[in-house]
Amino acid sequence: MFKENVFTLINQQNGNLAFKLFYFQDNSHFDHIQRLNYFSLIWIQKGTGKVKVDFSEYDFVENDLLAFAPYQPFMLIHAEEVKGVVLNFHPDFFCIHKHHKEVSCNGVLFNTVYSSPIVAIDSVSATTLEMVVSQLKTELHNPDLAQYELLISYLKIFLITTSRLKSQQIPEFKEEQSDSQNPFILQNLKDNIEAHFKSKHSASDYADLLNISPKSLAKITKKYFNKTLTDLISERIIIEAKRELYLTSKTVKEIAYELGYQDEHYFSRFFKNNTDVSPQLYRDTVGFAHAEE
Template sequence: MKTNVVIPVYNVDDCADVQNPLKGFFINRTTYLVQPEDLKEPHRRKHFSITLVLSGETTQYIDFEKYTVKGPAVVMLYPDQVHQHTGDSLCEVVNIIFSQEFLVNETGLGSPICWGCVCGTPVIELTDAQLKDLMGFARLMLKEMESIQPLRDLIIRNMLHSLIAAISRLPQRDIAAMQTDTLPNRIVRQFDELSDVHYKDKTQVAHYADMLYVTPGHLNDTIKAVLGKTAKQIIDEKRIMEAKRLLFYGEHTIKEIAWELKFEDDGYFNRFFKKHTGYTPATFQKSIREKYN
């Protein structure tokens, strides 16, 4: 049943090699000439990450799309994305990784930021002035990471929220209006969070409308007005991306993937996948494995 294409999955603790670790969070500043071997292979992360590229250049694949990132820039990844560095080149970066639990914290209060909105594209080019502003938050987190003073987790968490908020209002992102506390924006944020959790088993807009106490038509109209896509399009995009990831890993047959994503049968899954990608699952699987191996 298994094949030889199974990629590793990392969490925050796998990356946090420091004297005073902080559960669910890690930050460092480093310069790469030769990329670490574990980053050169496709891998999946169970945490969020923000990388500030201060100078130099790096080439990465993120969910099967190639990005050449030249500093100054910021790269934002969310859990379960497939990520890979390619080649070696000199670049200086600040790496920030954190778990959902750290971002939310023990109070259960969620982030005020719609991460799905912030991460509309994983790579954002920065001006020198924008980088300077973002580095202000990063420097404070780096300083606190070396501290043994009480409440450092609270200070770091507050700085992290501020950093994400600052990124969300960068002019080129055009999403600052999405973060204001209006009813439509609250619906978008709640839908984004719910669909991240339930897209496999709740595939119809009506499912989310029920959970949000609105009508399906109102939910679709609200999502489209804010994000430019219908709620159904977003649900389908999440299902397709997870299907691509599962096809790449090689841990499951196509029939098992169809079952995992709650399709009635693999024939329906084949038609759904081809409609959205132009490829059958088998064709995509063959081409993506040849590309990465």
């Protein structure tokens, strides 16, 4: 056991968690559904198992990093006893939306509609990340001038390193299928969801746009993305809703309308069914209008 395995920084303005680093020796932290109001990076340094996240399930192995956005539901089921380290940070501490140009992790590490939450950490990168974790741990012990700035600098290095790895590990489609028409269809699907998710919410809408039967499109989508088409559409809407709730002062009704929902209450139920919290609670606990400050 580590003599000290939890290092926490609290936001003095509101008493909420700002940043936390901790080591885990078993799966007890993650053996039930987590819906955290902060970002979570879980580095599996020993052990194997499965991660259930959103609508899918993936296998993880030693030296995999798992990345989760606020209120993204996940849990780990271990096959072999797991050990590792976790970095948690609140959007008030570091907003990936506002700093996207610097770290480019939104849509790569976090809020990834089309890929798994897993990054494989190679030995060279593991050495870098170990050094960064050590520096973070040291700085958490050192509440001197500019502590936040140094912690954020080290966090950026961690995020940039892992985002680069993830981007290298996500080929758009499986190489062995490159000679088929499926990747072309799926790229068109991704483009169409991005273009129309605010106005078209049903799977049949996209089957019509692609001129393919809903059943055929459903099979292809499940095979490549391990999610249903309805899941993909819902996840994209939720990501946009979270972004609007966090970055703007728009009312829930205005956000609902912009996302194609005439009924604010229907939208709120849809949001809560997918995140387990209401839009207002998400805003209250994760952030609100930070881009306008």
